[in-house]
Amino acid sequence: MEPLLDPCNDRQVTSVEPPPSLPLSDEAMWSDMDVPDWEVVRDHLKKEGKLQKEQVMRLCETVLEITKKEPTLVHMEEPICIVGDIHGQYYDLCHLLEKAGKPKKINYLFLGDYVDRGIFSMEVVILLLSLKINYPEKIVLLRGNHECRNMTQHFTFREEAIRKFDEEVYQTVMDVFDAMPLAAVVSKKYLAVHGGISPDLKKLDSLESINRFTEPPTDGLFCDLLWADPLDDTEALECDYRDNQDRECSYMFGRKPVKKLLEKHDLMSVVRAHQVQIDGYKMHRWDGESSFPYVVTIFSAPNYCDYYSNKAAVLILKDDKISIKQYDQSEHPYFLPDQIDVFSWSLPFLADKVITMLKSLLEHGITDEDMVDEDLESEAVSKVLETAERSKKVGVIKMKVKSVARMHKIFRTLKDENELLLQIKGMAPDGKIPKGLLLEGRPAIRDTFKEFAQAKKLDEVNERYPK
Numbered sequence: 437m438e439p440l441l442d443p444c445n446d447r448q449v450t451s452v453e454p455p456p457s458l459p460l461s462d463e464a465m466w467s468d469m470d471v472p473d474w475e476v477v478r479d480h481l482k483k484e485g486k487l488q489k490e491q492v493m494r495l496c497e498t499v500l501e502i503t504k505k506e507p508t509l510v511h512m513e514e515p516i517c518i519v520g521d522i523h524g525q526y527y528d529l530c531h532l533l534e535k536a537g538k539p540k541k542i543n544y545l546f547l548g549d550y551v552d553r554g555i556f557s558m559e560v561v562i563l564l565l566s567l568k569i570n571y572p573e574k575i576v577l578l579r580g581n582h583e584c585r586n587m588t589q590h591f592t593f594r595e596e597a598i599r600k601f602d603e604e605v606y607q608t609v610m611d612v613f614d615a616m617p618l619a620a621v622v623s624k625k626y627l628a629v630h631g632g633i634s635p636d637l638k639k640l641d642s643l644e645s646i647n648r649f650t651e652p653p654t655d656g657l658f659c660d661l662l663w664a665d666p667l668d669d670t671e672a673l674e675c676d677y678r679d680n681q682d683r684e685c686s687y688m689f690g691r692k693p694v695k696k697l698l699e700k701h702d703l704m705s706v707v708r709a710h711q712v713q714i715d716g717y718k719m720h721r722w723d724g725e726s727s728f729p730y731v732v733t734i735f736s737a738p739n740y741c742d743y744y745s746n747k748a749a750v751l752i753l754k755d756d757k758i759s760i761k762q763y764d765q766s767e768h769p770y771f772l773p774d775q776i777d778v779f780s781w782s783l784p785f786l787a788d789k790v791i792t793m794l795k796s797l798l799e800h801g802i803t804d805e806d807m808v809d810e811d812l813e814s815e816a817v818s819k820v821l822e823t824a825e826r827s828k829k830v831g832v833i834k835m836k837v838k839s840v841a842r843m844h845k846i847f848r849t850l851k852d853e854n855e856l857l858l859q860i861k862g863m864a865p866d867g868k869i870p871k872g873l874l875l876e877g878r879p880a881i882r883d884t885f886k887e888f889a890q891a892k893k894l895d896e897v898n899e900r901y902p903k
């Protein structure tokens with residue numbers, strides 16, 4: 437497809453290919469009648485190309501028909517790549533698919549949290565749906581705690597879907613989320629879920645009793661599968677379950693209930709996602725350093741929110757072996773926070789300049805000598821006012837200078853806020869992090885561990901169940 441034209445030849449960043457000029461054509465997309473050419477879709481989206489609404493609707497409807505028929509607990513076999521949270525990081529998803537291998541050769545189990553936070557959530561959904569239609573049995577998409585109306589409304593996906601398409605597309609994607617299975621058993625050895633186990637999960641059969649075709653509830657088995665976390669390594673040995681204070685919903689679980697469930701079903705580990713890890717994964721070895729992990733956490737969004745400096749990882753099960761593949765962030769196109777357009781974003785800067793000019797003009801109007809160039813709000817103001825008072829034009833000038841000073845202050849603040857937004861970037865999609873805290877910001881010396889710890893601390897509030 438022809439890239440976007442550049443008639444004046446004034447494209448600023450020539451190293452980046454211009455986006456395609458038109459949405460993907462049906463001929464290019466549905467090469468094989470009812471199956472989308474997922475590689476064409478992938479490359480088109482990678483170049484920031486658009487899809488037509490009807491194409492996305494058709495993807496959703498086709499996948500809905502497939503997932504609807506899947507059991508709540510899916511069974512899968514090796515070789516398989518298990519993928520953790522992606523959170524709208526489309527370019528990293530493309531990278532991991534390259535790295536882990538073609539779905540023709542290896543199965544894929546995605547553990548949920550495809551959307552929110554990252555700004556390419558719609559692209560992630562489109563690519564995953566295209567893959568699912570191509571390989572309905574080899575690719576399974578489990579539901580994460582973000583695959584629901586409540587979370588996507590609170591975070592960024594709803595807005596993104598409506599901006600890129602419309603409300604109907606958003607609602608249809610939600611219907612697809614409603615149909616996603618909740619758990620998988622892989623190679624008869626691993627239980628895979630997004631969050632974790634539940635006090636209500638005595639045996640795996642109970643999963644089939646869940647009515648999953650709905651918005652997830654705020655407690656009970658369904659909720660825990662999506663929200664629970666493992667306890668930290670020391671507490672896990674002493675405690676079975678305790679309230680999950682970090683999430684303000686569901687539980688944290690320890691060794692004993694995991695062990696019991698695994699033994700009952702002759703399984704080896706619980707594989708789950710849901711928590712960012714500095715290395716992209718964590719082995720919860722609760723029987724000592726060299727023991728086999730009871731729980732494995734996998735997180736597949738590198739440099740989460742463009743801020744955490746974490747590595748990402750996927751888990752590969754192949755030839756009876758378990759291995760981890762790590763990867764770093766891939767470059768992605770730059771977007772202003774909250775997807776503000778450049779014009780709106782830069783208005784305060786322009787206004788600030790105009791007012792500074794106005795200020796100089798006024799100052800010249802009063803006297804040529806004792807003018808100070810800098811801030812009107814401080815000494816300069818009183819000086820200007822004093823001078824003006826001495827002259828005859830007191831009233832008028834005084835008012836003019838005052839109102840200009842006030843406008844100057846307003847636009848300074850707006851400008852500063854926009855600059856601050858750039859630093860916060862994707863961290864606080866809804867402004868929920870105190871900006872002051874973030875401004876204290878990154879440690880002066882680059883220290884990945886410190887940065888990761890700090891990002892986690894600042895981002896704590898976004899891991900909670902939104903009230």
Ligand SMILES: [Mn+2]
Pocket residue numbers: 521549580581582630709710711
């Ligand atoms: Mn999650």
